[in-house]
Amino acid sequence: MKYGLFIVRRIARGIFTIWFAITLTFLLLRLLPSDPASAVGGERLTVQAREILLSQFGLDQPLIVQYEKYLWQLLHGNLGISFAQGTSVTDALMSRLPWTLLLTGTALAVTLVIGVPLGVLAASRIGGVTDGVIQMIGVVGQSTFIPSIGIFLLYMFGLVFNWFPIGGAQTEGVYGWAWYLSVLQHLVLPATSLVILQLGPYLLMMRASMIDALGEDYCTLAHANGLPYKRILWKHALRNALLPTTTLTGLQLGALVGGAVLTETVFAYPGVGRAVFEAVTQLDYPMLQGAFVLLAAAVVAANMITDIVYEFLDPRVATV
Amino acid sequence: MLIMKRTHGMLATAVAAASMLTIAACAPSAPTANSTTSGGGATLNIATQADIVNYNPMVGNSRTDDWVNDLMYPRLLTINSDGVKSPQLATKWGYTDPTHGYYDIVTGMKWSDGVPLTAKDVAYTFNATKKDKPAGTLIGQMSNFESATAVSATKIEITLSKPDSTVIPEVGFWANIVPEHIFAKVGNVGTFANNKGWVSAGPYRLVSAVRGQSYTMDLVKPYPLVPGGVPGPKQVVFKVYPDVNSEILALRQGAVDIIAEALPPTQVKVLQNTSGITVEKIPGLGYDHLVYNMARKPLDQLAVRKALSETVDYQTILNSVLLGQATPTNGNPIMPALKAFYEPLTPYKYDPADAKKILLAAGYKEDSSGNFPKLTFNLIYSLQNAVQSEWVGIIQKEAAKAGITIKLQGLQRNSWLADANNGDFDIYVGNFAVMDDPTTNMSLTYLLGGIINYSHVNDPKLSALIEQASQTTDVSKQTSLVQQAARMVHDNVYDNVMYTQNLYIAHRSLWSGFVVEPSELLSIVNPVSLASAKESAK
Numbered sequence: 001m002k003y004g005l006f007i008v009r010r011i012a013r014g015i016f017t018i019w020f021a022i023t024l025t026f027l028l029l030r031l032l033p034s035d036p037a038s039a040v041g042g043e044r045l046t047v048q049a050r051e052i053l054l055s056q057f058g059l060d061q062p063l064i065v066q067y068e069k070y071l072w073q074l075l076h077g078n079l080g081i082s083f084a085q086g087t088s089v090t091d092a093l094m095s096r097l098p099w100t101l102l103l104t105g106t107a108l109a110v111t112l113v114i115g116v117p118l119g120v121l122a123a124s125r126i127g128g129v130t131d132g133v134i135q136m137i138g139v140v141g142q143s144t145f146i147p148s149i150g151i152f153l154l155y156m157f158g159l160v161f162n163w164f165p166i167g168g169a170q171t172e173g174v175y176g177w178a179w180y181l182s183v184l185q186h187l188v189l190p191a192t193s194l195v196i197l198q199l200g201p202y203l204l205m206m207r208a209s210m211i212d213a214l215g216e217d218y219c220t221l222a223h224a225n226g227l228p229y230k231r232i233l234w235k236h237a238l239r240n241a242l243l244p245t246t247t248l249t250g251l252q253l254g255a256l257v258g259g260a261v262l263t264e265t266v267f268a269y270p271g272v273g274r275a276v277f278e279a280v281t282q283l284d285y286p287m288l289q290g291a292f293v294l295l296a297a298a299v300v301a302a303n304m305i306t307d308i309v310y311e312f313l314d315p316r317v318a319t320v
Numbered sequence: 321m322l323i324m325k326r327t328h329g330m331l332a333t334a335v336a337a338a339s340m341l342t343i344a345a346c347a348p349s350a351p352t353a354n355s356t357t358s359g360g361g362a363t364l365n366i367a368t369q370a371d372i373v374n375y376n377p378m379v380g381n382s383r384t385d386d387w388v389n390d391l392m393y394p395r396l397l398t399i400n401s402d403g404v405k406s407p408q409l410a411t412k413w414g415y416t417d418p419t420h421g422y423y424d425i426v427t428g429m430k431w432s433d434g435v436p437l438t439a440k441d442v443a444y445t446f447n448a449t450k451k452d453k454p455a456g457t458l459i460g461q462m463s464n465f466e467s468a469t470a471v472s473a474t475k476i477e478i479t480l481s482k483p484d485s486t487v488i489p490e491v492g493f494w495a496n497i498v499p500e501h502i503f504a505k506v507g508n509v510g511t512f513a514n515n516k517g518w519v520s521a522g523p524y525r526l527v528s529a530v531r532g533q534s535y536t537m538d539l540v541k542p543y544p545l546v547p548g549g550v551p552g553p554k555q556v557v558f559k560v561y562p563d564v565n566s567e568i569l570a571l572r573q574g575a576v577d578i579i580a581e582a583l584p585p586t587q588v589k590v591l592q593n594t595s596g597i598t599v600e601k602i603p604g605l606g607y608d609h610l611v612y613n614m615a616r617k618p619l620d621q622l623a624v625r626k627a628l629s630e631t632v633d634y635q636t637i638l639n640s641v642l643l644g645q646a647t648p649t650n651g652n653p654i655m656p657a658l659k660a661f662y663e664p665l666t667p668y669k670y671d672p673a674d675a676k677k678i679l680l681a682a683g684y685k686e687d688s689s690g691n692f693p694k695l696t697f698n699l700i701y702s703l704q705n706a707v708q709s710e711w712v713g714i715i716q717k718e719a720a721k722a723g724i725t726i727k728l729q730g731l732q733r734n735s736w737l738a739d740a741n742n743g744d745f746d747i748y749v750g751n752f753a754v755m756d757d758p759t760t761n762m763s764l765t766y767l768l769g770g771i772i773n774y775s776h777v778n779d780p781k782l783s784a785l786i787e788q789a790s791q792t793t794d795v796s797k798q799t800s801l802v803q804q805a806a807r808m809v810h811d812n813v814y815d816n817v818m819y820t821q822n823l824y825i826a827h828r829s830l831w832s833g834f835v836v837e838p839s840e841l842l843s844i845v846n847p848v849s850l851a852s853a854k855e856s857a858k
Binding site: 049052056092099159167269274277283 | 738
């Protein structure tokens with residue numbers, strides 16, 4: 001019952017957050033000092049054609065009417081029609097979402113698989129050469145500008161060594177297992193970019209948490225009781241040290257999606273991030289609103305999952 | 321503890337299963353054999369920086385839209401390397417009297433579904449555009465167009481509401497002819513997405529569109545506009561690379577055969593010296609310019625505009641920023657590529673000291689630091705234009721030498737466009753990509769109420785010249801009139817047209833046979849060029 005109430009409260013909070021994000025996005029877009037009709041029609045748009053476009057887009061109506069229509073559409077699961085493409089926003093986004101999920105999911109998994117053990121290793125060798133090297137990796141990764149590392153990876157591993165394809169997410173004209181292999185080949189470089197960008201925070205957070213945990217009384221006691229150091233490290237200290245890292249995972253999801261915008265652009269990867277970038281340049285309100293609904297829902301859902309996982313790791317959370 | 325382990329295991333299994341299902345859903349199935357694409361050629365891969373925005377050629381406004389749509393929906397006219405309108409679908413065109421014109425079109429063209437392409441398709445395209453006013457370049461050329469009638473299978477007669485010599489060549493160039501039997505079913509052509517089941521008149525037909533990735537086009541035959549009637553490459557695939565550096569790496573790796581966009585100036589020499597890459601020079605039909613907003617004081621004074629024009633260090637901009645890859649236009653709005661109309665004009669000089677003298681003579685007072693307090697201007701430019709973003713700093717620095725303060729305001733493209741349309745600027749930096757017809761372009765740019773009259777010119781003498789030019793069908797008279805108008809624009813600094821950028825398009829050297837046409841719009845990715853391309857043995 002306690003856990004049920006906890007989950008219901010988290011879901012209610014998530015719905016409120018999504019509504020707030022939707023409303024804010026709706027209003028912010030309409031505050032932009034630009035004209036969606038000109039963005040679609042270009043420089044030589046006649047006054048008459050502009051009026052026709054604004055009417056087609058529903059932008060000639062009062063703001064409150066536009067907002068009511070938009071919420072009503074959303075409640076019916078309809079994200080609207082793209083200004084620029086004249087096609088369903090839901091279809092456009094759904095065709096791209098799997099690629100973003102694949103890219104960010106892979107990057108997150110690899111980051112955790114590398115970042116957590118390296119953080120533990122650094123904490124266990126505090127002050128040593130290994131610790132120094134691992135910290136340096138973390139700081140350098142955090143300071144890296146994605147397009148630079150992206151072009152470097154493409155140049156080295158795409159052009160010079162010819163190990164990986166340059167751009168795209170799949171090879172045209174291949175099917176079956178060859179297609180899966182091509183997807184994997186196309187995924188390596190963009191995912192590596194995101195891992196390099198994301199590794200720093202996880203690694204440094206894990207290191208700091210482990211140092212704190214290893215200084216706790218229960219670890220000292222375990223040590224005094226003669227438990228092997230590896231067991232103290234991996235079984236006792238790690239579980240408590242994982243709590244801040246779990247929180248970080250939820251918080252970093254937004255940044256991961258943000259990083260995906262640039263990564264998808266440099267690597268010509270066809271995800272939602274790039275669709276957002278294109279929609280911004282085209283002032284495509286429905287597409288932008290749809291993408292933000294999707295991203296807000298994804299981040300809220302991920303945070304809810306984080307909260308639930310956190311609760312499993314530390315049952316005291318459910319009582320808060 | 322055991323429960324937690326099980327829960328973690330279930331969660332991991334669920335995530336893995338969801339990922340597998342998601343990706344499995346994306347896996348394409350092998351196609352069935354396609355009999356419409358038989359042909360012996362290879363696949364020509366073209367890199368482009370943007371996706372197709374709109375598949376409807378009557379609405380499409382992005383460059384990729386144009387390139388892809390041009391391969392399916394033919395233009396009546398194209399522009400040859402001398403800047404002269406030349407035949408494409410039309411074989412003959414002209415005027416029978418000042419308010420009536422005509423086009424004769426080729427015989428033997430068919431849509432890919434077997435329906436013949438006739439004059440009825442052409443008439444339908446024009447009339448539907450006039451009726452539904454889809455957003456696009458074409459409708460702007462049709463203000464004096466009244467109706468089109470197919471008088472035979474190959475002849476279209478045009479009726480104008482008043483004499484206008486620009487309609488036949490301009491509409492002939494800017495209209496993509498669409499199939500009436502498809503488009504007439506949709507009602508309003510302005511809102512038709514046309515995003516599946518494409519029907520094409522060739523040389524290629526879109527068969528697969530994967531947003532964010534690629535657009536695959538199979539050949540269409542017969543295509544009577546190339547010798548032999550069959551396009552060379554069996555397939556054309558547009559691959560999307562939003563970043564120019566990735567595009568260039570893809571070309572060098574061989575993942576693509578052509579980069580459709582013009583190269584940035586800094587990459588031209590690099591690629592010219594890269595083995596296996598050929599760089600084609602394409603004449604520019606557009607210009608970069610500085611517009612002084614004459615609706616705002618004191619830019620309505622010739623002395624101020626003249627002084628401003630003398631503070632621009634044209635040579636440094638051409639040499640340092642454009643690396644010599646541009647032709648100075650000297651304030652002339654007629655492009656050198658349009659050989660029939662072009663007449664060189666005296667360049668504006670670069671002399672900040674003289675600019676200062678002009679301002680002092682006009683009664684402006686310097687302050688103790690040598691600046692003119694009343695001459696402070698904001699200059700807007702698009703941050704998306706890398707070349708202009710680089711040289712606006714030179715404009716600011718040189719103007720300061722003449723005591724003029726310029727405040728730079730770099731804007732996101734849509735905000736910049738909105739400010740330009742609203743006249744919310746003192747000086748505007750911009751460019752027009754295709755200025756193919758001087759009379760039409762001057763009407764749009766320098767007549768009161770013109771769509772792109774950003775300088776707010778309102779000069780009755782200039783207007784009279786442009787209107788006379790647009791009414792005469794006598795080419796030599798029209799040439800003389802637009803040349804006089806260009807001189808007026810130059811002498812009055814109505815528009816500081818600085819240069820036309822020479823465009824460079826890179827392709828792999830193993831491909832040849834391209835037909836070069838001016839502008840980035842046509843370049844070597846025009847339909848006849850791609851259909852004429854040949855791949856040599858690797």
